[in-house]
Amino acid sequence: MAVAAALPVRRVWSGDDRLLAAGVVLAGLFLAVALVLPLGTLFLKSFEDQQGRFVGLANYVRYIETPALAGSLWNSLWTAGLTMVIVVPAAFVFAYALTRSAMPGRGLFRAIALIPILAPSLLPALALIYLFGNQGFLRSWLFGGTIYGPLGIIISQVFYTFPHALLILATALSGTDARLYEAAEALRASRIRVMRTVTLPTARYGMVSASFVVFTLVITDFGIPKVIGGSFSVLATEVYKQVVGQQNFQMGAVVGVVLMIPAILAFGADQWAQRRQVAVVGARAVPYVPKQRPERDWPLFAFCVLVSALLLSLVGIAAWGSLITFWPWNLSLTLNNYAFGNFISAGWGSWVNSVQLAFWTALIGAPLVFAFAYAMDRVRVLGPLSDIVRFIAVIPLAVPGLVLGIAYIFFFNAPGNPLGFLYGTLGILVLNSLVHFYTVGHLASMTQLKSLDPEFESVSASLKVPIWRTFAVVTVPMSLPVILDVAIYLFVNAMTTVSAVVFLYSPHTMPASVAVVQMDEAGFASAAAAMATVILLTSAAVKGLHVRLDQVLTRRTQAWRRR
Amino acid sequence: MFRHRRGGDLVGSATINAGDRHMRRLLLAAACMLAFTASAEAQRTRLTVYTAFENDQLPVFKQAAERAVPGIEVVWVRDSTGIVTTRLLAEKDNPRADVIWGLSAFSLIRLEAENMLEPYTPKDAEALRPQFRSDRNPMTWVGLDAFVAAVCFNTVVAQQRNLPRPATWNDLLNPAYRGLIAMPNPASSGTGLLTVAGWLGTKGEAPAWDFMTRLHDNIAVYTHSGSAPCNNAARGEYAIGITFDMRAVALRNQGAPIDIIVPSDGVGFDLEAAAIHRGTRNLDAAKRLMDFAVSKEAMELYGRYYALLGRADVQPTVQNYPPEFSQRLADVDFAAVAANRDRILAEWGRRFDGKSAPRN
Numbered sequence: 001m002a003v004a005a006a007l008p009v010r011r012v013w014s015g016d017d018r019l020l021a022a023g024v025v026l027a028g029l030f031l032a033v034a035l036v037l038p039l040g041t042l043f044l045k046s047f048e049d050q051q052g053r054f055v056g057l058a059n060y061v062r063y064i065e066t067p068a069l070a071g072s073l074w075n076s077l078w079t080a081g082l083t084m085v086i087v088v089p090a091a092f093v094f095a096y097a098l099t100r101s102a103m104p105g106r107g108l109f110r111a112i113a114l115i116p117i118l119a120p121s122l123l124p125a126l127a128l129i130y131l132f133g134n135q136g137f138l139r140s141w142l143f144g145g146t147i148y149g150p151l152g153i154i155i156s157q158v159f160y161t162f163p164h165a166l167l168i169l170a171t172a173l174s175g176t177d178a179r180l181y182e183a184a185e186a187l188r189a190s191r192i193r194v195m196r197t198v199t200l201p202t203a204r205y206g207m208v209s210a211s212f213v214v215f216t217l218v219i220t221d222f223g224i225p226k227v228i229g230g231s232f233s234v235l236a237t238e239v240y241k242q243v244v245g246q247q248n249f250q251m252g253a254v255v256g257v258v259l260m261i262p263a264i265l266a267f268g269a270d271q272w273a274q275r276r277q278v279a280v281v282g283a284r285a286v287p288y289v290p291k292q293r294p295e296r297d298w299p300l301f302a303f304c305v306l307v308s309a310l311l312l313s314l315v316g317i318a319a320w321g322s323l324i325t326f327w328p329w330n331l332s333l334t335l336n337n338y339a340f341g342n343f344i345s346a347g348w349g350s351w352v353n354s355v356q357l358a359f360w361t362a363l364i365g366a367p368l369v370f371a372f373a374y375a376m377d378r379v380r381v382l383g384p385l386s387d388i389v390r391f392i393a394v395i396p397l398a399v400p401g402l403v404l405g406i407a408y409i410f411f412f413n414a415p416g417n418p419l420g421f422l423y424g425t426l427g428i429l430v431l432n433s434l435v436h437f438y439t440v441g442h443l444a445s446m447t448q449l450k451s452l453d454p455e456f457e458s459v460s461a462s463l464k465v466p467i468w469r470t471f472a473v474v475t476v477p478m479s480l481p482v483i484l485d486v487a488i489y490l491f492v493n494a495m496t497t498v499s500a501v502v503f504l505y506s507p508h509t510m511p512a513s514v515a516v517v518q519m520d521e522a523g524f525a526s527a528a529a530a531m532a533t534v535i536l537l538t539s540a541a542v543k544g545l546h547v548r549l550d551q552v553l554t555r556r557t558q559a560w561r562r563r
Numbered sequence: 564m565f566r567h568r569r570g571g572d573l574v575g576s577a578t579i580n581a582g583d584r585h586m587r588r589l590l591l592a593a594a595c596m597l598a599f600t601a602s603a604e605a606q607r608t609r610l611t612v613y614t615a616f617e618n619d620q621l622p623v624f625k626q627a628a629e630r631a632v633p634g635i636e637v638v639w640v641r642d643s644t645g646i647v648t649t650r651l652l653a654e655k656d657n658p659r660a661d662v663i664w665g666l667s668a669f670s671l672i673r674l675e676a677e678n679m680l681e682p683y684t685p686k687d688a689e690a691l692r693p694q695f696r697s698d699r700n701p702m703t704w705v706g707l708d709a710f711v712a713a714v715c716f717n718t719v720v721a722q723q724r725n726l727p728r729p730a731t732w733n734d735l736l737n738p739a740y741r742g743l744i745a746m747p748n749p750a751s752s753g754t755g756l757l758t759v760a761g762w763l764g765t766k767g768e769a770p771a772w773d774f775m776t777r778l779h780d781n782i783a784v785y786t787h788s789g790s791a792p793c794n795n796a797a798r799g800e801y802a803i804g805i806t807f808d809m810r811a812v813a814l815r816n817q818g819a820p821i822d823i824i825v826p827s828d829g830v831g832f833d834l835e836a837a838a839i840h841r842g843t844r845n846l847d848a849a850k851r852l853m854d855f856a857v858s859k860e861a862m863e864l865y866g867r868y869y870a871l872l873g874r875a876d877v878q879p880t881v882q883n884y885p886p887e888f889s890q891r892l893a894d895v896d897f898a899a900v901a902a903n904r905d906r907i908l909a910e911w912g913r914r915f916d917g918k919s920a921p922r923n
Contacts, residue, residue, distance in 0.1 A: 066912070067916075068912050068916035129800070133798075133800050134799065134800045134801065135798060135799040135800060148783075148784060226787055230783075230784045231748075231784045231785045233916070237751075237787060240751060240787060241748070241750045241751040241787070243649060244645035244646055244649050244751065245645055245748075245750050245751030245752065245787075246750060246751075246904075246908065247645075247648055247649050247652050247673065249652070249653070326817065326818050326819070327798060328798060328799060329719070329799075329818070329819070329820060330818065343618065343619075344618045345618050345621050345622060345639075345641075406649070406653055409650065409653040409654060410653055413653070413654050413656070413657045413659070414656060414657060415656055415657045420657070423659075424659065502642065502646060503646065503649070503650055503653070506640065507638050507639055507640055507641075518618065518642070518643075520794075521643060521788055521790050521791075521794075522617065522618065522790065522810075522813070523790060523793070523794045523797060523810065523813060523814045523817065523819075525794070525798065
């Protein structure tokens with residue numbers, strides 16, 4: 001024993017180890033420059049007073065002593081928790097119906113369920129005002145209650161976060177081994193027992209991830225509470241008050257730090273779930289093909305119809321709102337609201353900017369996110385360093401856009417920063433969007449990689465095939481649908497994002513999503529709805545292309561899943 | 564790869580950063596050597612102007628400025644007052660703006676305190692009303708026009724609910740308006756702050772807080788932006804929106820069924836002001852733009868949108884403004900309000916924020 005301790009066995013790093021380690025280090029460097037250093041620059045301010053002197057925890061003490069600020073923390077937590085409790089089970093049933101049932105119209109339901117992700121988060125809020133606002137058609141349904149406040153926030157957030165949860169859960173549920181179900185059937189296990197011992201365990205990692213994603217999305221979203229929150233104060237609007245209302249960067253940074261706490265807790269939960277997750281698609285796995293079973297399929301079908309109808313009606317109301325002349329006084333239809341040049345000087349040019357921004361974010365982001373996730377998942381050396389990088393990769397989700405945007409100004413516009421040339425260009429918007437939406441792509445990639453047996457790599461290694469070849473020839477083709485999903489996710493989010501880019505755009509790079517907010521602010525509600533609709537249609541067109549591409553790809557690369 | 568240039572040439576690009584400046588100087592040097600190939604277009608000095616002017620005003624002001632000051636090109640960076648001010652402060656160590664033209668005087672006083680403004684007294688600045696100038700010599704900022712706190716009153720909702728038309732701030736305390744008034748939160752909106760400052764100025768400190776406490780019972784919502792209350796009133800979400808005059812007039816001209824009321828018991832106001840950003844590399848061009856910003860010609864343009872102008876000798880031409888409101892201005896000491904801002908907001912938050920949950 002003593003000898004062993006004195007002479008620790010040194011692992012020799014193979015070429016593969018070195019490559020994977022290099023990938024992790026690269027990912028770490030990327031996240032350091034694009035995320036950690038900017039945030040660090042800002043968070044140092046939480047320990048300074050307005051003159052830049054170090055004051056220790058004085059700002060935090062002031063935060064706790066201000067009842068309104070502490071109240072907004074509680075408001076954020078309970079609305080996010082309630083949204084999560086509604087969304088995750090609903091998204092699970094929906095994902096289950098899509099992946100594990102033989103009900104008709106699964107492709108269509110999947111497409112409909114992803115619609116909210118295609119639209120700016122403002123859109124459901126606008127639609128809810130048309131429906132349930134003080135002049136709304138269905139106002140009486142609220143029995144004298146008001147849509148402005150937690151009710152409106154939660155309904156809008158459910159709409160907005162549903163597809164995010166669905167994306168993760170559908171990925172988790174689609175990777176399964178039919179042999180487990182065959183074995184269960186042979187053993188005459190009851191349906192409930194199969195659900196409890198086979199289905200749920202394979203999806204556990206996805207459920208934890210989905211809960212974490214929904215919770216933090218709600219906590220950090222600013223557009224919905226601003227439009228429909230009334231006076232109901234949440235953390236994200238508190239950051240807005242401090243930073244934009246009063247230019248109090250120090251207190252804004254404090255609230256930003258408080259906002260990060262859920263991420264740290266969620267990371268712990270994520271780690272915990274991951275340790276209990278085993279690969280479910282082994283190298284010998286057999287893809288699961290659901291059989292017809294009417295008593296399961298038709299209830300699921302009814303559920304999907306209900307959810308889809310709700311989602312579509314909100315979108316439809318907003319689209320209708322974009323066509324009316326002046327709500328609610330003049331409901332005649334017009335296309336004038338689409339002549340954006342009349343409302344904002346950038347006009348349709350802002351749409352062109354958004355498409356470019358979204359295109360580059362997706363094209364660069366998706367391969368980058370997946371390759372980094374692969375390196376982080378498969379690396380066997382580096383020890384705690386890779387844990388740290390994996391932790392950093394989930395932080396972006398917990399960072400409110402406002403905080404990230406201001407952090408970017410401080411970091412990239414600092415005199416002497418060699419990356420300063422990016423400031424004011426489309427490049428900084430791309431970088432910002434990529435990092436802002438890094439986490440969901442990362443989690444989806446990880447979920448996918450977890451469901452692929454590392455045995456593929458072991459076999460390759462014993463055949464002396466270098467890992468980059470296994471990655472290129474086995475992993476990427478098998479994961480192509482997920483990589484495409486990530487690309488589309490990045491595209492649509494870059495199309496719709498507001499909060500971070502509002503501080504970073506320059507006169508010739510103003511995105512359409514910022515134009516939506518500016519027009520709504522100026523009282524052109526219908527023009528704002530019109531631009532939101534254009535964004536939605538653009539994303540939907542790209543999504544339509546994706547679906548076509550996905551079908552072709554699935555036929556060509558996922559043949560192994562069929563028998 | 565990302566640098567996005569419309570038309571692919573340097574002139575067409577509005578991106579101003581250190582690299583571009585350097586590039587442009589090199590290019591200009593090369594152009595001068597070639598002498599004949601340099602077009603007049605390429606030699607125009609580009610001024611990056613940060614502004615919170617309304618979108619529809621930007622092309623008008625740009626065109627006039629470029630005509631009046633030959634050899635400059637105005638490149639706007641436009642957003643709401645809060646965002647522009649935040650950006651200016653965050654960019655303090657490496658400024659991007661040459662000129663600030665059309666931003667709240669409260670914001671400029673804040674920038675002045677951070678030593679971010681270049682002192683310069685524009686030609687003709689003596690013609691401005693006394694309240695419309697910084698008290699430094701040379702001046703750090705000049706006021707162009709004023710916007711005042713106003714009330715948007717939805718006549719359709721009023722008819723439905725049989726509400727009386729308010730004429731003064733105190734009228735808003737009528738219990739008939741309970742839950743029907745929207746007001747901007749002064750902690751997040753400049754309009755909210757100028758409204759509260761107006762009350763403090765006209766009523767005196769203690770009566771003003773007492774007034775706000777009673778008004779609070781009628782308030783349905785404190786919004787984040789100064790435009791939202793009037794937008795809401797225009798859509799009939801609430802009967803009354805406390806806002807600023809410009810927004811109200813714009814909505815009314817769009818066809819919203821609102822009356823614009825400038826309460827007769829004194830209203831707070833804010834100036835739209837202009838200044839040169841300290842550290843600009845185009846100081847001469849910036850000075851000439853400032854000269855234009857306070858000129859009679861520019862004032863006539865502001866007069867198309869605003870009813871109270873910096874120069875008393877120019878008559879505004881804007882439509883649908885309530886008459887004689889300039890006599891109703893509260894006595895607002897901008898420097899004092901800016902200095903007391905933190906205290907005012909803390910007091911406001913203590914009284915109204917903690918219980919700002921929505922009510923019916």
